[in-house]
Amino acid sequence: xxxxxxxxxxxxxxxxxxxxxxxxxxxxxxxxxxxxxxxxxxxxxxxxxxxxxxxxxxxxxxxxxxxxxxxxxxxxxxxxxxxxxxxxxxxxxxxxxxxxxxxxxxxxxxxxxxxxxxxxxxxxxxxxxxxxxxxxxxxxxxxxxxxxxxxxxxxxxxxxxxxxxxxxxxxxxxxxxxxxxxxxxxxxxxxxxxxxxxxxxxxxxxxxxxxxxxxxxxxxxxxxxxxxxxxxxxxxxxxxxxxxxxxxxxxxxxxxxxxxxxxxxxxxxxxxxxxxxxxxxxxxxxxxxxxxxxxxxxxxxxxxxxxxxxxxxxxxxxxxxxxxxxxxxxxxxxxx
Ligand code: FE
Numbered sequence: 001x002x003x004x005x006x007x008x009x010x011x012x013x014x015x016x017x018x019x020x021x022x023x024x025x026x027x028x029x030x031x032x033x034x035x036x037x038x039x040x041x042x043x044x045x046x047x048x049x050x051x052x053x054x055x056x057x058x059x060x061x062x063x064x065x066x067x068x069x070x071x072x073x074x075x076x077x078x079x080x081x082x083x084x085x086x087x088x089x090x091x092x093x094x095x096x097x098x099x100x101x102x103x104x105x106x107x108x109x110x111x112x113x114x115x116x117x118x119x120x121x122x123x124x125x126x127x128x129x130x131x132x133x134x135x136x137x138x139x140x141x142x143x144x145x146x147x148x149x150x151x152x153x154x155x156x157x158x159x160x161x162x163x164x165x166x167x168x169x170x171x172x173x174x175x176x177x178x179x180x181x182x183x184x185x186x187x188x189x190x191x192x193x194x195x196x197x198x199x200x201x202x203x204x205x206x207x208x209x210x211x212x213x214x215x216x217x218x219x220x221x222x223x224x225x226x227x228x229x230x231x232x233x234x235x236x237x238x239x240x241x242x243x244x245x246x247x248x249x250x251x252x253x254x255x256x257x258x259x260x261x262x263x264x265x266x267x268x269x270x271x272x273x274x275x276x277x278x279x280x281x282x283x284x285x286x287x288x289x290x291x292x293x294x295x296x297x298x299x300x301x302x303x304x305x306x307x308x309x310x311x312x313x314x315x316x317x318x319x320x321x322x323x324x325x326x327x328x329x330x331x332x333x334x335x336x
Pocket of ligand 1 (some may be wrong): 221
């Protein structure tokens with residue numbers, strides 16, 4: 001009687017061990033990333049070097065990755081989702097694709113407004129969506145706020161990127177959160193009235209239009225300005241930090257969440273915590289000329305040369321919560 005019992009116990013532990021050695025102690029993580037390969041690979045390589053854990057990844061556009069995660073459901077190999085814009089992260093959570101992570105390290109490293117209040121997603125790098133102007137035709141004293149770009153004094157002088165881009169949807173969503181829908185609509189309508197030309201498909205074209213004299217002032221993400229200046233150091237364009245006496249500059253993040261169906265959550269969380277620390281933050285931000293979310297990490301000298309600014313600290317989950325209202329509003333006021 002004794003022997004079969006021992007054998008059963010032995011096999012139980014064998015199966016237990018085999019099962020968990022493949023899950024709880026996996027030496028590999030899988031990342032689905034809407035952030036481009038050249039921006040994530042140096043960070044992943046560094047982690048592999050430090051931890052021995054291999055990072056496999058696929059990159060694609062955010063909506064494609066969300067569809068894929070939904071379709072794969074419990075069978076997904078993914079452990080983490082990386083994407084740009086809090087609006088996209090909010091959508092992933094809204095679809096039930098993300099797992100809440102309670103971590104004192106993440107709370108200490110990432111400012112409150114740059115992470116989900118329910119800990120489903122966390123900002124990793126910060127980008128400011130700010131005003132850019134022609135140093136030939138605009139004096140910085142002429143500028144003040146996003147709202148003031150609706151003033152008729154900018155008639156036929158404003159250049160914008162298309163309202164189809166999530167960056168602008170998030171910007172307008174945050175305006176709705178701050179001012180209410182009616183006031184936000186007046187502001188955006190004012191922008192549309194001031195456009196010098198039809199909206200452009202990207203931020204670089206927006207700045208090139210200003211350089212070509214098609215307009216004097218625009219709204220862009222800081223790293224696109226950085227890319228342009230890197231290529232052509234003496235361009236007559238400068239960044240302006242708006243709303244410094246009020247709400248602050250509109251910021252957004254590229255960020256990450258642990259996939260709800262991940263089989264390696266403990267390792268995924270350890271990786272996420274590492275991503276919020278010094279070495280990773282520096283690599284992650286510098287690769288795209290962004291700002292680290294972790295305020296203790298030094299900013300790249302070129303990015304730092306653009307000056308310091310007060311940022312809007314309203315929680316970025318609002319970019320997602322008000323996104324459909326923002327899309328409807330922009331459509332209503334004729335922002336193409
Ligand atoms: Fe971008």
